[in-house]
Amino acid sequence: MTIAPDPVDLAARLIACKSVTPSDDGAMNIMAEALEAAGFTVHLLTKGQAPDGPVTNLIAFRGKGHPHLAYAGHSDVVPAGQGWSSDPFTPTIKDGYLVGRGAVDMKSSVAAFIAAASRYTEHKGTLSFLITGDEEGPATFGTPAIIEWLNERSIKPDYCLVGEPTSMEVLGDTIKNGRRGSVNMWIDVPGIQGHVAYPDRAQNPIPVLARIISDLESWLLDEGDQWFQPSNLEVTAIESDNKATNVIPSLAKAQLNIRFNALHKGAELVDSLKKRVAAIEPKAKVKFAISGEAFVTEKGVLTEKVSAAITKNTGRTPSLSTSGGTSDARFLTKLCPVIEFGLVNATMHKVDEKASVEDIQQLSRIDEDIIKSFLG
Ligand SMILES: [Zn+2]
Numbered sequence: 001m002t003i004a005p006d007p008v009d010l011a012a013r014l015i016a017c018k019s020v021t022p023s024d025d026g027a028m029n030i031m032a033e034a035l036e037a038a039g040f041t042v043h044l045l046t047k048g049q050a051p052d053g054p055v056t057n058l059i060a061f062r063g064k065g066h067p068h069l070a071y072a073g074h075s076d077v078v079p080a081g082q083g084w085s086s087d088p089f090t091p092t093i094k095d096g097y098l099v100g101r102g103a104v105d106m107k108s109s110v111a112a113f114i115a116a117a118s119r120y121t122e123h124k125g126t127l128s129f130l131i132t133g134d135e136e137g138p139a140t141f142g143t144p145a146i147i148e149w150l151n152e153r154s155i156k157p158d159y160c161l162v163g164e165p166t167s168m169e170v171l172g173d174t175i176k177n178g179r180r181g182s183v184n185m186w187i188d189v190p191g192i193q194g195h196v197a198y199p200d201r202a203q204n205p206i207p208v209l210a211r212i213i214s215d216l217e218s219w220l221l222d223e224g225d226q227w228f229q230p231s232n233l234e235v236t237a238i239e240s241d242n243k244a245t246n247v248i249p250s251l252a253k254a255q256l257n258i259r260f261n262a263l264h265k266g267a268e269l270v271d272s273l274k275k276r277v278a279a280i281e282p283k284a285k286v287k288f289a290i291s292g293e294a295f296v297t298e299k300g301v302l303t304e305k306v307s308a309a310i311t312k313n314t315g316r317t318p319s320l321s322t323s324g325g326t327s328d329a330r331f332l333t334k335l336c337p338v339i340e341f342g343l344v345n346a347t348m349h350k351v352d353e354k355a356s357v358e359d360i361q362q363l364s365r366i367d368e369d370i371i372k373s374f375l376g
Helices: 007-015 027-037 103-119 143-152 205-217 266-280 301-314 357-375
Strands: 041-047 055-063 068-074 092-094 097-099 126-132 159-162 174-176 181-190 232-239 251-260 285-292 319-321 338-340 354-356
Touching: 007 027, 007 097, 007 103, 007 357, 027 041, 027 055, 027 103, 027 126, 041 143, 055 143, 068 103, 068 357, 097 103, 097 357, 103 126, 103 354, 103 357, 126 143, 126 357, 159 301, 174 301, 174 338, 181 205, 181 266, 205 232, 205 251, 205 266, 251 266, 266 285, 301 338, 301 357, 354 357
Parallel strands: 068 126, 068 159, 159 338, 174 319
Antiparallel strands: 041 055, 055 126, 092 097, 097 354, 181 251, 181 285, 232 251
């Protein structure tokens, strides 16, 4: 067995790979090498084609049978954007922070867990890594492909920790034990085009759309529950594609998003919305795209063991939260109970993204205690 890598060094090597979704730029090979050196069997799974692919994913195992703890994460990053103080893909350490695209979301987390697994090598059961190269993109060829690969081989982890940056102010203050679901919808209301001076010969779709929106605004989806805030519908755009001041347009369109809690399924919300729209204008058309269903992992072994490892190292008692956007946990929850825990997320996706060097080291110690508590 070789010497365990330092998590900050490993994170820096990963940041130097320009793995903007769906590119990999060598990140998977760096992880594969480190994991093989720590005794893991590594499978690289390349799927899909342009424009959303090809995507390389990594699946690695060490040990046999149960209990089986899986660590899930991603090595892709969002584009750097303009205005960085230093090159986003040249990792720099400044004032105690590792700076670079992916430092927070989430190359340092992956590195911290690989380093932990490299230090803690003798364990029972199975430890696995499920790393996707397509979390920040449409995820078509990422985690769903990993899950399919596992299903084909009847491999089922008992618990999954997703290393997304969930801490809000300080490392260890927040675990995510669920996520809201999300559905986008588009409503098209047809009318009959005509001259504004002859409204009897036309049919204006705009007031109809306004009535639909007003009805949707009054729709109380739920009042939330123990884990979730109330589900929420937001109209995000309306347009009629009409620049002329003397024309009644032939079409009015609205776009909206619903962030929903585990009291709903995406399809059920789409159905209810279609009924409400049809009651006002039967000719209106509704299109939709469900980006993810809501899920919650109730308090249990997973939340308790991860919380205990956090408290042991930081003295903090993490709160459980379901706030924020969606993550790949929405897919992994189909495999087994899943929670998310990682670094402070203040600078993720931003210019000058940075992670505290001390936090990365501490996260790696927490990770080691998590492995110990499940597989020790
Ligand atoms: Zn992420």
